[in-house]
Amino acid sequence: MTDTPLTFGSSASADDAELALLGLIAYQELTSFEHLSSDARLSPTLVDREILGRLAVAEFGHFELVRELIAARGLDPQEVIEPFMESLDEMHRRTKPGDWYESLTKAYVIDGVAGDFYSLIASGLEPEARDLVHQVKRTEANADWLRDRLQLAIADHPERASRMALWGRRLLGEALTQAREIGEKYDYFGALQAEGRGDRGQEMTTLFASLVESHSRRMRQLGMTA
Template sequence: METPDETTAPASTAIAAQDWATASGDPRYRAAVIDLLGALAYGELAAFERLAEDAKLAPTLSDKAELAAMATAEFHHFAQLRDRLSAVDAEPTAAMEPFATPLDDFHRQTAPSDWLEGLVKAYVGDSIASDFYREVAARLDSDTRELVLSVLDDTGHASFAVEKVRAAIEAEPRVGGRLALWARRLMGEALSQAQRVVADRDALSTMLVGGVADGFDLAEVGRMFTRITEAHTKRMAALGLAA
């Protein structure tokens, strides 16, 4: 999902200059990429399901059709990731399985109560995840990086959400306070979930702190989350909400 000002990751590492055939010779790197693609694939599948569900809350037929089109785009992204996993001899379901429970827990804990909360969740929550994956993509081999960035393309939900939320706040200003609180909760839950997932997966954590992706240390992880937080603040401003 596109953000008002996408995070900028540090300079590429040696792995980023390689293609998949070369980089995957390191079994630790291969395991990290399979984890990453598995997490992304399940995230896209969950996004498809959520958008299809949110369409039921849409106040107009045109809004319902917009969300249906976005859900279709998310499923296409899922299919690309599933096919890549199969192409690198990884079983897609097995690759996704470790991430199903934490992502399902996140969505269960942040279930929107109405149409506007659903829009804010998709815009804020999905964008935080996209920021994180873009940071990681800068340290992937060229083939994997190209795929990851392509599936992070905005499906149209960003501008759609901004337009609808800002119009709702203009019509009823008090809505802004409720949605701002909701967005802050989403930010906290999304960052906690990302940190838990990384901590539970040795290959991913190694990629982030160095060893697989050289030059990415613990201090850089802290700076990465700072950049993600700053992007969230800009995104809130685009919605007309206070961070």
């Protein structure tokens, strides 16, 4: 356990930035577990409930993997994770779904953007941490089921499409705002930008453009305009 809380700022080393990213991912996985568990209880069918429960368990397993890596480095996981709790919790308060289908859309959008973001940032990590990030954020199976279930929901009630598309745009805005705020506050992107890869502002512009394009592709798969 460290004697003082960990901080990540403009003078953070690459190691500190890596820990910041791991702390952020750990708490995101824990909150995903909590929200999917809640969504499972509200599922309209037993099959939906079973599958969401399984997805929730997988997210908790991811949380444990990241937590164990932090602990293996001789640090208290709570101290590494705690700085990100307020920001993530506030984002979830601002994006409280109105019904079960908005909950699925939220999982589809937020997890998709987060997975893309972490994977892009992880390119600057040490191999052990980079491999773990890719393992944890490899969510194709989750995304496939969420996409299929949302497509079915729209097919059953086409009027849902416009509401869910509007909701998806709001979620994208919140996810990008949070990513930018956390990145600037803890400067993990700047610290991971090793070996002078280029202008930081241009790197960030390119990264966020990639996030928006990936989100647009996922929404098109639902038959919606992002």
